Amino acid sequence: MSESTVARSDLADPATRQALMAGVDATPGSAKPDSILVVDNIVRQFGGITAVDVSHLEVQRGIITALIGPNGAGKTTFFNLITGFDKPSSAKTGAHWSFDGATLDKTSASSVAKAGMVRTFQLTKALSRMTVMDNMMLGAQGQAGENLLKCVFKPLWSGQEKAIEEKAKELLQRFKLLEKKDDYAGSLSGGQRKLLEMARALMSDPKMIMLDEPMAGVNPALTQSLLGHIQSLRDDGTTVLFVEHDMHVVRHISDWVAVMAEGRLVAEGPADTVMSDTAVIDAYLGAHHDTDLGDDALLSDQAMVEIQQEVAAEQAEREEEA
Amino acid sequence: MDTIQAILNSMLREAISPQTAAVAIAAIGLNVHFGFTGLLNIGQSGFMLLGAYGFAISIGHGLPLIVGVLLGFAAALVFALVLGAPTLKLRGDYLAIVTISAAEIIRYVGRSALLTDFTGAAQGLQGVSYRTPFTNLSFFGDGDSTLSPFNIYDIAGGAVWVRLVGWLALAACIAGIVLLVKAGRARPTVARRASRDAGGRLTPAAGTESRADLGADARQVTAVSAPVRRMGIGALIALSVFLLFFLMPTSYQDTGVSGWWVRFVAWLLVAVCLLVVYLLVRSPWGRLLRGIREDEDAIRSLGKNVFAIKMQALIIGGLFGALGGMLYVLPASVQPDSMGRSLTFFCYTALLLGGAATIFGPVLGAVIFYAARIMIKGVANAYIPDSIMNGQQTEQFSFIVVGVALMLIVIFRPQGILGNKRELRFNV
Amino acid sequence: MLLLLAPLMLLAMAPPAGAVGTLCLPTATTACIAGTVRSDAGVVPNVKLTVTDPSGTAQEVVTGDDGRWNVQVSKEGAYKIALQEDTLPDNVAVSGANEVTVQAKFNATAPALIPVRTSTYVSSTSKVDELIQSSASGLRLGLLLALASIGLSLIYGTTGLSNFAHAEQVTLGGILGYFVVNVHGLNLWLGGLLVIVLCGFTGWFQDRVMWQPLRRRGLGLTQLMIVTIGLSLAMQYTFQYTVGARTVRVVQDNPTVRTIGPITLTNQSFVAMGISIVVIAAVGFALLRTRIGRATRAVSDNPALAAASGIDVDRVIRLVWTVAMALAGLSGLLYALVTNGIKWDSGLQILLLLFAAVTLGGLGTAFGALVGSLIIGLVVELSPVLGMPGDFKYATALLILILLLLVRPQGLLGRPERVG
Structure with a gap:
C-alpha cells in the first residue's frame, strides 16, 4: 500500500488516522497497512548484556509513533542501530531492516540520513x-x-x-x-537547542524524522510548542518516530505506541490501549505497580535517585565520547 | 645599544627567513587539520620530511623542478591516505598516536643506511644537489641588496634620537592595528552571551533584550567603518613593515643560496596558501569542517560523509605540510634529524600562539615564535655569563622556554593572539 | 686518463702503512672510511682489507692492534671494501658477505663494517638459538615497556589523557639514577629505591599543582594533551641542559654477562626482568584484589558512576599519577641499566613503542598494555632475526599497529565502545 490509498493530507484528520490504525492488531510486531520502516531480528549486546533484542517491528507511514519504555530499555540503542550509528551483534545472523523499501543493513549513518531518515539526539548535538x-x-x-x-x-x-x-x-x-x-x-537554552536540532533535521526534507527524547530537559513552557511542532510535522506528511518516557506526552500526541522493556518489544497499540496493558505496567513500573501511569507522584525519592544515577552514567558516556 | 641593535637585527632576519615561512606554511596546514577540522595530527614533520625528500631526491636524480614538487606532494598524499584510512573512523587519540609514530618512522627510514643512495642516510642530502633548478629561475640577478635602501643610517647617521623616534612610531602603528582590530571585534555580543550560557539553561528574557540592543548598536558602528577600518589596518601594517626595515636594514644576496629570491618566493607562497585557506574555509566545505570539529555524529546524522571530508582535510593540510617541507630545505639541506618531533611541536606552538582556526594566526605565530626564540638566545648569550649558561645551553634554554610557553598558551590563552575565544573549542 | 691518474697520485702520496693506528680526520676535500674488525671473541688485528675507489683503483689497509683500520680518500663516491679472508686467524671467518660498499663524503667519516665470527660462535648460533636469544631480549624490552605502559594506560583509563610526557618520565628515572648512583655514589639498590620514590613524587606533585587544577578548570582533553606535549619538550631539553647530549650511565663498572642455555644476557638484565615481573604482578594483584585497585578500575570504567557510588575519584587519580610515574621511573632506571646508559632523548625513542603497546592492547586497559608491550618488545627484537633490516624494526612495530587498527580498532583486550 502506498500514498495513493491514504492521501497524506487526510492524515492530518484524527478520525482518518484512527480509522487507519483501527484495523491493526495491538500485539508486538503487528503488521501495518503501509510500513515505512520494517525491522527484523535486531540484537545488540554489550559484553554479556543484551541491550536490544527486537524480532519484528513495523512503523506506519504518515503518523506519529512513540517508542516508550523505562530507562535502560534499549530505546536509544535501538535508535542508534537502525540509523547506522551502531552495528547490531546479530549483523551476520539475520538482522535485517529496511526503510521505504530500501535495505539498510549495511548502510552508514550518513547514507541513512541521505535516504530520508533523519534523527536527533537525546543529548542535543547543536x-x-x-x-x-x-x-x-x-x-x-x-x-x-x-x-x-x-x-x-x-x-x-x-x-x-x-x-x-x-x-x-x-x-x-x-x-x-x-x-x-x-x-x-x-x-541557546536547552529547549531552543532541541528546536534547532529539529529544524536542522528538517532542512533535508526527510521522509521520516526520528526524535530521541525531544522533551528531555526542556522547560514546560516550551514543551507545548515542541509538541505542536511535532504534530504539524505529521500534518505536513512527515512520518515521526520518537522515543519518550513521559507518559503524558505520549498519550496526547501519538497515534500509535510501541513499548520496549529490557531490550524487547513488549506491547504495541493505540496509546490508551497500551497504557492499560498489564504487561506494560509490569515492565514499565516494576515496583511502582499501584501508581497511575503518567502520574508525577511516580517520581518517588527512590526513583529520583535511580534517575540521577542514570543521568550521571549518560553524562559520563558523553564525556567519554568527547 | 649595539648589542640590542644586533639582537633586534637577528630577530628580524630570523622572522623573514625562508624557514620561518616554511614553518608558517606547515602551521597553516596544521590549522586546516587541527584548527578547523579538529584532527589531532602530531606528525606534521612527517609530511614535511616526505615533501622534502620527494622534492630533493627527484631533482637530485635529474628530474625537472615541477616534477620534483609534484612528487613531494604525491608522497604527502599517499602518507595522508595511509594514515587516515585506519584512524579517521576512530576516536581522535588514534590519529594522534599513529601520526606521531608514523612521522618518526619516516625519519628512521630516511636515516636507514639501506637507502643511502636516495636519502643520504643520517647525513641527509646536501642543498647543492637539488637547489640549482630553483635558483636558476631567479630574475633577481646577482649582487646584494639592502632593505630598506633608505634607513636610519641615512638620517643623522643613525643617531639615538632617530632610532627612538622610529621605534615610537612603530609602537604607535602596532597599537593602532590592535585598536582597529579590536574595534572590529566589538560585534560579538553573541560571543559574550555564549560565554554565559554555554551551560545551556534558560536565559532571562530581560537580559537577552538588553544584550540584543547592544549588539545592534555595535553592528551599526562596524558596518559603517568596516571598509575604512580594513584599509586603515592595511596601511598601518605596510607602514610598520617599512619601519621595521627602516630601523633594522637587512641585506642579503639577490639570488644566492639563501638570498632575497628564496625569501621572496617563500613569502609569496605563504600569501598564496593564506588565500587558498581563506577560499576553502569560507565555503560550505569549510562550514562542514567546523561542524565536524564541533560534533562528528551530528554531521553524520545530517547525511554527510564525515570520513571523506576528514580525509580531504587531512590530505589538504598534509599538502601544505609537504610544501612547507620543500621550502624548509631549499636554503639548507635535507636533514632527517632536524625534521623530527620537535618541528611538529614548533608548528603547534606557532599555530596556538597566533590563534588556531584563524586565517592569519599561523603566520603571525610562526614569525613571533622564531623571533622570540632568537631573542631568548641572544639575550641569554649577551647578558648571562658563560659560567651560568654556556652557548650550548642557551640553545637548550630556548627550547625549554618553547615547551613551557606552549603549556602556558594552552592553559591561559587557548585562542592565541588572533583567536576568538568562543569559536575555539578543543575537546570535540 | 686524468681520471685514472688522480687516484694513482693519491696512492703515491698516501703511504698505505700510514693508515694504521693513526686517526683519520676528514676535511673539506678529504673523506675517511673506517671500521673495526671485531669477532665475538674480541678485536682482530693484522687483517688486510682492500679498498677500491669508484674508478677501480685499489689500496690495502691493515687493522691495528685495536682491530681498527681507516683510510683517507680525496674523492667522493662509492668505495668497495673487501676483507682478505686468508689474513684472518684460523678460527675466525667472515659471517656474511666479505665485501661492503660505502659512500665516502667530504667532511665525514663513512663507517664500513664486515662482521666476522669465531668458528665456535658460528656453531653455537643456529637460527633457533638466535631466535631464542632475540626472544629473550624481546621479553626484556617488553617487560620494561610494560612497566611504563601500564602507567600510561592507567592514566588514560582514569583521566582520558594521552600523556605524551610519559616517555620523559622514563628518561627521568634513568637520569636521576645517574645522579644518585653514579655521581653521588649511593648504593645501587638504595639509590634505585630513592629514584623510584622521587619519580613517584613527581607524579604526585604534577597532579597536585597541574593536572588536578586543570581538570577542575574544565580544560578539554585535547588541550591537556597539548600541555603534555609542551611538558615533554620542556623536560627533554631540561635533561639536555643538565647532562648534555651524551649518554650517561647509572653504574660505573661494566656489566658482566651470564649465559643460561642458549641465552646470553648481562646479569643486570636478568635481575631487571625479575624485578619487572615481580612489580607487574604486584600491580596486577593490587588492581584485581585490593579495594583501591577495584576503585581504580571502577573509575576507569565510568568516573561519574564511580563518584556516585562514593569513590573519591580525585584521590584515585592522584594515586594513579603517583604510581604511574614511579613505574615509569623504575622502567627508565632498569632501561638505563640493561642498555648500559641513557640519553636525553631515550624516552623519545621509546614513546612510539609505548603508544603502540598501549593502543595494541586496547587504550585504557592495564592488562592490555602488558600484553601489547610484550608483543611490541618481541616484534622489535625478533624482526631483524626474521629478515627485516635492522633499521626498520620500529617500522615493523608500527605497521602491526596500523594493521591491527584496521581489523580491531579497540585493540586486543579493549571493549567495543558505544556510540550516540
Missing part, C-alpha cells in the same frame, strides 16, 4: 561554537559548495547557498528562532 544559521545550513543536502573541488569557486555555489539560506530562515521563523540566527548555538 554545534555550540557555530551560529544558529550555520547549524541550519549544514542540514541541507546535496550542496555543491561542500564538494572540495567546487568550493573555492564561489559562483558555483553562491546561488544555491542563497536558496538554502531562505529555506533556513523560513524554518527558523516557524520554530521561532529567527531572531537568534546570528547567535552561537551554544548560547
Whole structure:
C-alpha cells in the first residue's frame, strides 16, 4: 500500500488516522497497512548484556509513533542501530531492516540520513561554537559548495547557498528562532537547542524524522510548542518516530505506541490501549505497580535517585565520547 | 645599544627567513587539520620530511623542478591516505598516536643506511644537489641588496634620537592595528552571551533584550567603518613593515643560496596558501569542517560523509605540510634529524600562539615564535655569563622556554593572539 | 686518463702503512672510511682489507692492534671494501658477505663494517638459538615497556589523557639514577629505591599543582594533551641542559654477562626482568584484589558512576599519577641499566613503542598494555632475526599497529565502545 490509498493530507484528520490504525492488531510486531520502516531480528549486546533484542517491528507511514519504555530499555540503542550509528551483534545472523523499501543493513549513518531518515539526539548535538544559521545550513543536502573541488569557486555555489539560506530562515521563523540566527548555538537554552536540532533535521526534507527524547530537559513552557511542532510535522506528511518516557506526552500526541522493556518489544497499540496493558505496567513500573501511569507522584525519592544515577552514567558516556 | 641593535637585527632576519615561512606554511596546514577540522595530527614533520625528500631526491636524480614538487606532494598524499584510512573512523587519540609514530618512522627510514643512495642516510642530502633548478629561475640577478635602501643610517647617521623616534612610531602603528582590530571585534555580543550560557539553561528574557540592543548598536558602528577600518589596518601594517626595515636594514644576496629570491618566493607562497585557506574555509566545505570539529555524529546524522571530508582535510593540510617541507630545505639541506618531533611541536606552538582556526594566526605565530626564540638566545648569550649558561645551553634554554610557553598558551590563552575565544573549542 | 691518474697520485702520496693506528680526520676535500674488525671473541688485528675507489683503483689497509683500520680518500663516491679472508686467524671467518660498499663524503667519516665470527660462535648460533636469544631480549624490552605502559594506560583509563610526557618520565628515572648512583655514589639498590620514590613524587606533585587544577578548570582533553606535549619538550631539553647530549650511565663498572642455555644476557638484565615481573604482578594483584585497585578500575570504567557510588575519584587519580610515574621511573632506571646508559632523548625513542603497546592492547586497559608491550618488545627484537633490516624494526612495530587498527580498532583486550 502506498500514498495513493491514504492521501497524506487526510492524515492530518484524527478520525482518518484512527480509522487507519483501527484495523491493526495491538500485539508486538503487528503488521501495518503501509510500513515505512520494517525491522527484523535486531540484537545488540554489550559484553554479556543484551541491550536490544527486537524480532519484528513495523512503523506506519504518515503518523506519529512513540517508542516508550523505562530507562535502560534499549530505546536509544535501538535508535542508534537502525540509523547506522551502531552495528547490531546479530549483523551476520539475520538482522535485517529496511526503510521505504530500501535495505539498510549495511548502510552508514550518513547514507541513512541521505535516504530520508533523519534523527536527533537525546543529548542535543547543536554545534555550540557555530551560529544558529550555520547549524541550519549544514542540514541541507546535496550542496555543491561542500564538494572540495567546487568550493573555492564561489559562483558555483553562491546561488544555491542563497536558496538554502531562505529555506533556513523560513524554518527558523516557524520554530521561532529567527531572531537568534546570528547567535552561537551554544548560547541557546536547552529547549531552543532541541528546536534547532529539529529544524536542522528538517532542512533535508526527510521522509521520516526520528526524535530521541525531544522533551528531555526542556522547560514546560516550551514543551507545548515542541509538541505542536511535532504534530504539524505529521500534518505536513512527515512520518515521526520518537522515543519518550513521559507518559503524558505520549498519550496526547501519538497515534500509535510501541513499548520496549529490557531490550524487547513488549506491547504495541493505540496509546490508551497500551497504557492499560498489564504487561506494560509490569515492565514499565516494576515496583511502582499501584501508581497511575503518567502520574508525577511516580517520581518517588527512590526513583529520583535511580534517575540521577542514570543521568550521571549518560553524562559520563558523553564525556567519554568527547 | 649595539648589542640590542644586533639582537633586534637577528630577530628580524630570523622572522623573514625562508624557514620561518616554511614553518608558517606547515602551521597553516596544521590549522586546516587541527584548527578547523579538529584532527589531532602530531606528525606534521612527517609530511614535511616526505615533501622534502620527494622534492630533493627527484631533482637530485635529474628530474625537472615541477616534477620534483609534484612528487613531494604525491608522497604527502599517499602518507595522508595511509594514515587516515585506519584512524579517521576512530576516536581522535588514534590519529594522534599513529601520526606521531608514523612521522618518526619516516625519519628512521630516511636515516636507514639501506637507502643511502636516495636519502643520504643520517647525513641527509646536501642543498647543492637539488637547489640549482630553483635558483636558476631567479630574475633577481646577482649582487646584494639592502632593505630598506633608505634607513636610519641615512638620517643623522643613525643617531639615538632617530632610532627612538622610529621605534615610537612603530609602537604607535602596532597599537593602532590592535585598536582597529579590536574595534572590529566589538560585534560579538553573541560571543559574550555564549560565554554565559554555554551551560545551556534558560536565559532571562530581560537580559537577552538588553544584550540584543547592544549588539545592534555595535553592528551599526562596524558596518559603517568596516571598509575604512580594513584599509586603515592595511596601511598601518605596510607602514610598520617599512619601519621595521627602516630601523633594522637587512641585506642579503639577490639570488644566492639563501638570498632575497628564496625569501621572496617563500613569502609569496605563504600569501598564496593564506588565500587558498581563506577560499576553502569560507565555503560550505569549510562550514562542514567546523561542524565536524564541533560534533562528528551530528554531521553524520545530517547525511554527510564525515570520513571523506576528514580525509580531504587531512590530505589538504598534509599538502601544505609537504610544501612547507620543500621550502624548509631549499636554503639548507635535507636533514632527517632536524625534521623530527620537535618541528611538529614548533608548528603547534606557532599555530596556538597566533590563534588556531584563524586565517592569519599561523603566520603571525610562526614569525613571533622564531623571533622570540632568537631573542631568548641572544639575550641569554649577551647578558648571562658563560659560567651560568654556556652557548650550548642557551640553545637548550630556548627550547625549554618553547615547551613551557606552549603549556602556558594552552592553559591561559587557548585562542592565541588572533583567536576568538568562543569559536575555539578543543575537546570535540 | 686524468681520471685514472688522480687516484694513482693519491696512492703515491698516501703511504698505505700510514693508515694504521693513526686517526683519520676528514676535511673539506678529504673523506675517511673506517671500521673495526671485531669477532665475538674480541678485536682482530693484522687483517688486510682492500679498498677500491669508484674508478677501480685499489689500496690495502691493515687493522691495528685495536682491530681498527681507516683510510683517507680525496674523492667522493662509492668505495668497495673487501676483507682478505686468508689474513684472518684460523678460527675466525667472515659471517656474511666479505665485501661492503660505502659512500665516502667530504667532511665525514663513512663507517664500513664486515662482521666476522669465531668458528665456535658460528656453531653455537643456529637460527633457533638466535631466535631464542632475540626472544629473550624481546621479553626484556617488553617487560620494561610494560612497566611504563601500564602507567600510561592507567592514566588514560582514569583521566582520558594521552600523556605524551610519559616517555620523559622514563628518561627521568634513568637520569636521576645517574645522579644518585653514579655521581653521588649511593648504593645501587638504595639509590634505585630513592629514584623510584622521587619519580613517584613527581607524579604526585604534577597532579597536585597541574593536572588536578586543570581538570577542575574544565580544560578539554585535547588541550591537556597539548600541555603534555609542551611538558615533554620542556623536560627533554631540561635533561639536555643538565647532562648534555651524551649518554650517561647509572653504574660505573661494566656489566658482566651470564649465559643460561642458549641465552646470553648481562646479569643486570636478568635481575631487571625479575624485578619487572615481580612489580607487574604486584600491580596486577593490587588492581584485581585490593579495594583501591577495584576503585581504580571502577573509575576507569565510568568516573561519574564511580563518584556516585562514593569513590573519591580525585584521590584515585592522584594515586594513579603517583604510581604511574614511579613505574615509569623504575622502567627508565632498569632501561638505563640493561642498555648500559641513557640519553636525553631515550624516552623519545621509546614513546612510539609505548603508544603502540598501549593502543595494541586496547587504550585504557592495564592488562592490555602488558600484553601489547610484550608483543611490541618481541616484534622489535625478533624482526631483524626474521629478515627485516635492522633499521626498520620500529617500522615493523608500527605497521602491526596500523594493521591491527584496521581489523580491531579497540585493540586486543579493549571493549567495543558505544556510540550516540
